[in-house]
Amino acid sequence: MLNFIRQGQRWIVTTLVALVGAVFILFFGPWDFSQTGGNASVPVEVDGIQYTIADVQRVRDGLERQYRDALGDRFDELSPQLQLQDRAVRQLVDRAILAAEAKRLGLAASSSEVERLIRGAFSDFRDEQGRIDEERARNYVVYEWGSVRRFKEEVASDVILRKMGRLLLGSAGASRAEARDALAYREEQVRIAFVSLDPSSPPDDLEVVPGDVEEFLRNEAQRVSDAYQADLERYQLPERMRLRHILIRTDDSDEETARAAAEAARARIEAGEDMASVAQELSDDEGSKELGGDLGLLPVSQVASALREAVADLEPGGLAPVTRGEQGFHVVRLEERRSAETRTLEEVGLEIADALYREEQGERWVKAKTEELAAEIAGGRSLEEAARTLGLNIERTSLFSRRPDGFIQDLGESVEAQTAAFSLTTDAPTWPEPIEVGPRTVFVQLLERRDPDPTGFEARVEQERERLEEAAQQRSEQAWLAARRTELQA
Structure with a gap:
């Protein structure tokens, strides 16, 4: 626990323990404490080891910080799948099972062990002379744990759980020789x-002889048809429309002046002038100006909402009223509207045959070069x-x-x-x-x-040994918990 105080975190997910036997989780529904029976303020209890709703919330908050750091902007999207409340409760159950067994074995934490762990944890609360700012540390502890007494109980529990972990680990630790080999393997x-x-x-120079694709289509008609059916969605076209417009920007003029210019342009078109010519003369849209204002055939979803709404009730050839858009005022005419449709096999067969033929040629080339x-x-x-x-x-x-x-x-x-x-x-x-x-x-x-960097290698070996030992301890805990669950279920 205390290792994570330094990082602003108190807990870490290690195991998701099944709730069986002597483990009492007082709930109805998925960790909905508002609907609990019995002692609603103590949702986790194992042989007298209790954790409160405040403990669950603290663990959940710590998990959220960890996942936010790891997932960044994706956290909000993925948070429902993480089930943080569920994980927090299960983590406390795991901790309670181990603590109950430690209690049964008579493991205890001395006041000096607790004090030493506390002082080592509050390095971020020391002043320039190395003294702990006790008021700041106390305020932090009370804010996070509710009271100094509760905090010391959790530190004592940490001391005991470390002893329990070493007991479960037994002789399964990692030697420096093993750590050295593992580190060299990882850093090589x-x-x-x-x-x-x-x-x-x-x-690029792989030859495709003219006429080969047409012959492939004739000989492999069923294969082309199968490819078409397998990827039919690719050939589905959405509703589309073609618009022609003139944009009068409002950047360098006021609203009234820009609107008046747009209305004047629209009047010229209504009077019979060619809209493409008027667009080339007046439009501020550099992307379509030289094309006479033609925006091309676009899926309806890609058309700016202001323009889409302006022509919603028009037939092809209809000229919409002057329309205010994000960049200014538009004179817009609906040129063409096409319904959603699926391109037929006859329309795309040659295209599919070309892709299949080139794929086949590519596979032959790879085989030969291999x-x-x-x-x-x-x-x-x-x-x-x-x-x-x-x-x-x-x-x-x-x-x-x-x-x-x-x-x-x-x-x-x-x-x-x-x-x-x-x-x-x-x-x-x-x-x-x-x-x-x-x-x-x-x-x-x-x-x-290149072999591992020798600078600081021995120090990294010790860190690696500790990492391997921690991993071995976690495996031992997992094995013990699995065996304990089996006993409780028997």
Whole structure:
């Protein structure tokens, strides 16, 4: 707990414990304390170990801070899925189960242990002379825990739970040798070169003979039809409209002057002048002015709401009243309106056939180049030499470390490629087999291997040992809790 005071946090999610046996959660509905039975102010109780609604709220607030830091702007969107109230209660149940077992075993916290932990936790409350600002610390404790007594009880509980954790850990700790190996494994870096063969991006000079696509469409009509049906949504067109407009901005003139100019332009069009010519003369919309004010055929949803509403009741050719928009006044005419529709297979068949044909050509190209590259490498050439011989592009990464997801910058996620990269040596720098990375076929070659930075390495080893020991302790706690739940359910 106290480690998180330094970060403005009190708690961290570790396990989600099933509520069984001697664990009493007083609730009706998903942690709705307004509907509790029994002692509503104590929603969590295990063998006399109690946590109040205030405790639950404090844990929930801490979890929210953690997730806000981690998720940033996405927190509000994802917060309903996080079920923070539920997690807070379950975390306290976990803590209570461990505390109850520690109590049964007779584990206790001395006043000196509690005092030492408290003083170590309040480093942010020390003045320049290193003395704790007791008034500030007291105010903080009372605000967060309600009272100094309650805070000291929780610190004592932390001391006991640490002892319980060490007891559960037993001999499962981590040695410095294990930590040194783990740290070296994690901090080792490599830099590689790779060739990526992508069937969707064959070379520009890959030949597509005129007439081949038409022949493909005739021979593979069913395949084209299946592709059309599988991606039918792609060929659905929304309601669209084409507008022509003249914009008179209000930036450099007052509202009345701009409106009068727009009304005058509209009057000229009503009198028979060509609207395109008037737009080229007067419009302040540089994007459409040279096109005679033509905005093109657009989905209705992409048309500015002011213009969309102005022509809502018009037939094609209808001229709307002068309309106020965000940038000024518009003279707008509806040129064309099209209903939502689905393009037919006859309309898009050649387009689909072209894509399928090129995909097939790309796959043939990848297969041929894969065989050629593998043969060059088997013949003793490095990947770089083989790529130059075959005219293939070779890319190079910066130094990178191992990652659980296998992500390599510029290459993507591939545990197999990462494993290959760290398995290569300077004596045998080229991986002999192709590696599939999504739709691509990849060959890799080691360029550089760098050992961990020796500066401060031994200090980092100790930090790693503590991290491994903490992880082992959490696994031990998980195993013990699982066994305890089984006992309670029996």
